[in-house]
Amino acid sequence: MSAGLPAAGSASERTGPWVLMAQENFDRPLRVDGEPWRLDPQGPRSPWHVDAFDDDGEAWTKISGPLFKKQLDTLNVFRKRVAFGRDGWLTAEVAAVDKDRDGRPDSRPGLSNASLPGGHKVARISEPSWDAGVLIRPTRPLPPRYRVEMTLRGIDFGGKRHGTWDYNGRHNGYTREPCKTRYPWTFQGALPGKTRCQYPDVTKENGFYYLTILDYANPAPHGNPGIHYRRKVIMDGYYSDDERWKNAGTCNPKTGKIYRTFDGTFNGVNALFVRGDMFREAANNNISNEYYIKTACGNVSMDKPYGPGGRFKQHLTSAELQPQLLPKASYRFAVERDSTGYTLEMSGPFLHTGQTTLRVHHDFVEDGRPIWHYNQTPGEYDGRFDRRLVHKGPAGTYITKHSWPKGSAYPDSFIIGDPHLNYYEGQAYVDDIRLYVPSNAR
Template sequence: MTAGVGVAAMAVLAAGYPAQAADKKWVLVAHEGFDRPLRVDGKPWRLDPQGPKSPWNVGPFDDDGEAWTKMSGPLFQRQLRTLNVFRKRVAFGTEGWLTAEVAAVDKDKDGRPDSRPGLSTASLPGGQKAARISEPSWDAGVLIRPTRPLPEHYRVEMTLRGIDFGGKRNGTFDYNGRHNGYTKEACKTRYPWTFQGALPGKTRCQYPDVTRENGFYYMTILDYATPAPHGNPGIHFRRKVIMDGYYSDDERWKDAATCNPKTRKMYRTFDGTFNGVNALFPRGDKFREAANNNISNEYYAKTSCGNASMDRRYGPGGKFEGHLTSAEIRPELMPKASYRFAIERDRTGYTLEMSGPFLHVGQATLRVHHDFVEDGRPIWHYNQKADEYDGRFDRKLVHKGPAGTYTTEHAWPKGSAYPDSFIIGDPHLNYYEGQAYVDDIRLYVPKGEK
C-alpha cells in the first residue's frame, strides 16, 4: 500500500546535528572516540569449527545451517567443505563495551585467510582519530557491535567520517581501478550461500557475480546478542530496523526510487548517484516469498516523500517498485563533512535518524518513527521480553530449494524474546568490499533509567 505524501512521514529538521545528544532526556552511558590505538588486527585468527558448538553458531540459517542442507541435499555440504572460515572476536572500549567481529574465507584451505580484513585506528587529514574498517576482498566481513545486548530503551549513534564501499563517483562506477568499489579480478561470486542453498551444476565461478552490488550497514538492529559476519542470506531473517547503503545498478532495481527531501518528490534511483541511505522497517507479517524464499521480510519505508510498503508498486501513479531510499549522501565531502546515524528505542517503537549534507537538500536531519505495531503492521521481532508480545504474528514459513524444503514451524511464537544488538560495517562473507571511517559511537539511555 502507498500512504499519502506528507511531512509527518519523515521530519526534515533544521540544519546541523540534532540536539538529541544534549537533550535532557538522554544520559550518555558509553562512548568510544577511537583516540586510543585499537588492538584488533594483531589478534590471532581462529578457525570457526562450525556446527552447534561454534561460538558463532546462529541456528538453522547459519553458514553451515540445517536449512541449507535440507534445501540443497548433500551438494551444499560438499561445497561448504571446499572452504574454511577464520574469525576474530575482540572486545574494546571502556570496560570492553564494544566488540569487533572480523571474518575471512580460506578458499584454498591452506590454513590462513585469503585476505586481511580488519579494524584499526586511523588519522584523518585534520589529525583526528577514527576507526578504519578495512575489507580489501569481498569474501570477508568486519562488524562493530555492542558486547552485551542493548538496554530496553536507548539511543545509539555513530559518526561516519569516510566511506568507499561502492556507489558512483563523478557519475561513474569505475574509479581508482575498481568497479563499484570492487577490485576487478574475476570470480567474485556468492558461492556457496544463496537463498535456495547450493546451485546444482554450478561451480564457484559460475555462481552469480556480486560486483554490481556493494554496500555498508551504517546502523542496524539485529534480533540476537552476538552478530558476526556470515553468508548473506542469514542476516535477512534477523533484522529489526535498518539503516544501510545498498549500491546496485542491477536491472531488478530499475524502477526503485529515491526521495528528494527538499522537493518531497521521488526520482528514479538510476537517475541519482547510487549513494543512498535506506531507512527501513522489516515487516513481521509479510515475507518475500518469490524473491527470497520466505527468508527475507518485506520492508516498510517512511520518507519525507511519503511511505511505502515495498511489496507492491508505490509513488505517484504507482510508477516505482523496489527500494524507497530516504536520501543520498555525498562521500566526496568527507572527512571535512561527516554524517551521524542514530537509532532510538522508546516505549512505543523505533526512531531512525540521519544527519549530514545530503544531496539536493544540504545539511539536514531526517527522522522517522514507527510504532512496534502500527496500523496492524508489526516491526519484526520487536519484543525484547516475552511479555511484550502475545504471539499474534506467529506463522509457519516454508523455504524451498532445488533438492527439498526446510520449514520454520514458528517464526515468531508466543513466549519468544529477542535482544537488540546494533551492527556497523559489513555482515556478509560473500558480498561487499571497501573501507570506511567510523567515529564517536555513543550509547544513551533515558534519564532515570541509567
C-alpha cells in the same frame, strides 16, 4: 541497563531526554588486527552459531541435499572476536574465507586506528576482498530503552563517483579480479551444476550497514542470506545497478518528490522498518521479511508500487550521501528505542538539501503492522504474528514451524560495517559511537 556498561556521565553529557552511558571516539589504540585468527569449527558448538540459516545451517542441507556440504567443505572460515572500548563495551567481529584451505584467510580484513587530516582519530574498517566481513557491535545486548549513534567520516564501499562506476582501478568499489560470486550461500541453497565461478557475480551489488538493529546478541559476518531473517530496523547503503532495481525510487527530501534511483548517484541511505507480518517469498525464499519505509516523500510498503501512477517499485531510498564532502563534513546515524517503537535518524549534508536531519518513527505495532521481533521480553508480545514458513530448494524443503512464537524474546544488538561473507568490498571511517539511556532510567 545492560551489565558491564560504564557509569553515566555528567549533566553536560545529556542530549535532550537521554544520558550518555558509553562512548568510543577511537583515541586509544585498537588491537584487533594484531589478534590471532581462529578457525570457526561450525556446528551448534561454534561460538558463532546462530540458527538454521547460518553458515552451515540445517536449512541449507535440507533444501540442497549433500551438495551444500560438499561445497562448504571446499572452504574454511577464520574469525576474530575482540572486545574494545572502556570496560570492553564494544566488540569487533572480523571474518575471512580460506577458499584453498591452506590454513590461513585469503585476505586481511580488519579494524584499525586512522588519523584524518588535522590529526582527528577515527576507526578504519578495511575489507580488501568481498569474501570477508567486518562488524562493530555491542559486547552485550542493548537496554530496553536507548539511543545509539555513530558518525561516518568516510565511505568507499562502491556507488558512483563523478558519474561513473569505474574509479581508482575498481568497478563499484570492487577490484577487478574474476570469480567474485555468492558461492556457496544463496537464498535457494546450493546451485546444482554450478562451479564457484559460475555462481551469480556480486560486483553489481556493494554496500555498507551504517547502523542496523538485529534480533540476537552476538552478530558476526556470515553468508549473505541469514541476516535477512534477523533484522529489526535498518539504515544501510546498497549500491547496485542490477536490472531488478530499475524501477526503484529515491526521495528528494527538499521537494518531497521521488526520482528514479538510476537517475541518482547510487550513494543512498535506506531507512527500513522490517515487517513481521510479510515475507519475500519469491525473491528470497521466505528467508527475508518485507519492508515498510517512511521518508520525506511519503510512506510505502515495498511489496506494492508507489509514487505517481505507481511507477516506482522495490526500494524507496531516503536520501543520498555526498561522499566527496568527507571527511571535512560528516554524517551521523542514530536509532532510538522508546516505550512505543523505533526512531531512525540521519543527519548531514545530503544531496539536494545540504545539512539537515531526517527522522522517522514506527510503533512496535502500527496500523496492525509489526516490526519484526521487536519484543525483548516474552511479556511484550502475545504470539499473534507467529506463522509457518516454507523454504524450497533444488533438493528439498525446510520448514520454519514457528517464526515468532508466543513466549519468545529477542535482544537488540546493533551492527556497523559489513555482515556478509560473500558480498561487499571497500573501506569506511567511523567515529564517535555513543550509547544513551533515558534520563529517568538512572
